[in-house]
Amino acid sequence: MEKRGPHGFLSVQRAMPVFPHKHSIYSILTKKWRKELCSTLLRESSGNWATKHSNEILLIWGVKDEIRKFTETVSTISAVLLDAEAKQHNNEVKVWLERLKDAMFDADDLLDDISTEALRREVMTRNNKKAKEVRIFFSTSNQLAYGLQMGHKVKAMRERLVAIKADREFHLEERYEDRQVRYKAREQTHSVVRADDVIGREDDKKAIVGSLLNPNVKEDVSVLPIVGIGGLGKTTLAQLVFNDEEINKHFEKKLWVCVSDNFDEKIIVEKILECATKNKPAENLQMNTLANDLHKEVNGKRYLLVLDDVWNEDLEKWRKLKDLLMGGASGSRILVTTRSIKVAQITQYCSTALVKGFR
Ligand SMILES: Nc1ncnc2c1ncn2[C@@H]1O[C@H](COP(=O)(O)OP(=O)(O)OP(=O)(O)O)[C@@H](O)[C@H]1O
């Protein structure tokens, strides 16, 4: 479930339902694990993995507790993987990493099995015509047996990881620096999404749409950040919101900008202008010209601007950008997606009032 943080931003915590895992970066990366010694990727993907599988499937079969313990173990191991990568020249570390990768690979298979069953359950539930079959499939004894079986398997998997973790005669330090595992060039995102492909985000979408349309927000232009770890579905959620009918009706102008690494005021303004006018601004225009053009586009209009994938933690840069965007009509909103709680907090500090609705 999403959490309303103390600073008023939406923290996307709920794991993806079972389907996305199949298409996520994790499933692609795992194939590479056997070939490459790249524990940076392992850390990144295991982090996603730990959260992605901690929701419906667990509740369904009562294996929640086992999976929770398992994900905790995965995250404690993940914490030292960056250091392990740096120390790969040490043969013992290298062998240990190989064992860990094998274990994670098997864990992935197990979770895949559970996911497939969960998917089957959902499909069968939706298909009322097979009511009898569904009843048998979901009979208490069937569920219980499956739950127990899976619970044992997950437990065994966790014990294997715990043993690998303990079987370490070298010291590894915990590192949490997310920036180090970012890909050098992040893919540009866009506002297009096939709503049918998105599963289990209806409530989140409603909550965000509700907040964006909330007439009681005092500021003319206010910021709502969506925060969550990589791969959790922040961009997807923002895309859903962006294409929502109520949003379409409410906002005069909708703008989508993929920010990523480069929080450069000029570049962002150029991107906003390109989105607003459907034309790339001429090269080498002065900031003054761009700022004036931006004013023309947004001033007096109720706009929704999505700033996707923001990493900037510099408050001053935020203030400058926000100043340029202040001219929007009352009810204008900036929706920010970010992995960083700090970024989310900063977007709140540079607002004169907190976004209401998630407090
Ligand atoms: N609710 C969902 N249903 C189906 N697929 C989803 C859902 N949410 C996300 N996905 C898929 O999972 C993948 C990652 O999602 P997304 O890019 O939205 O994550 P993110 O939180 O924005 O990640 P990052 O922090 O890297 O920007 C994408 O392939 C996306 O299509």
Ligand SMILES: [Mg+2]
């Ligand atoms: Mg994203």
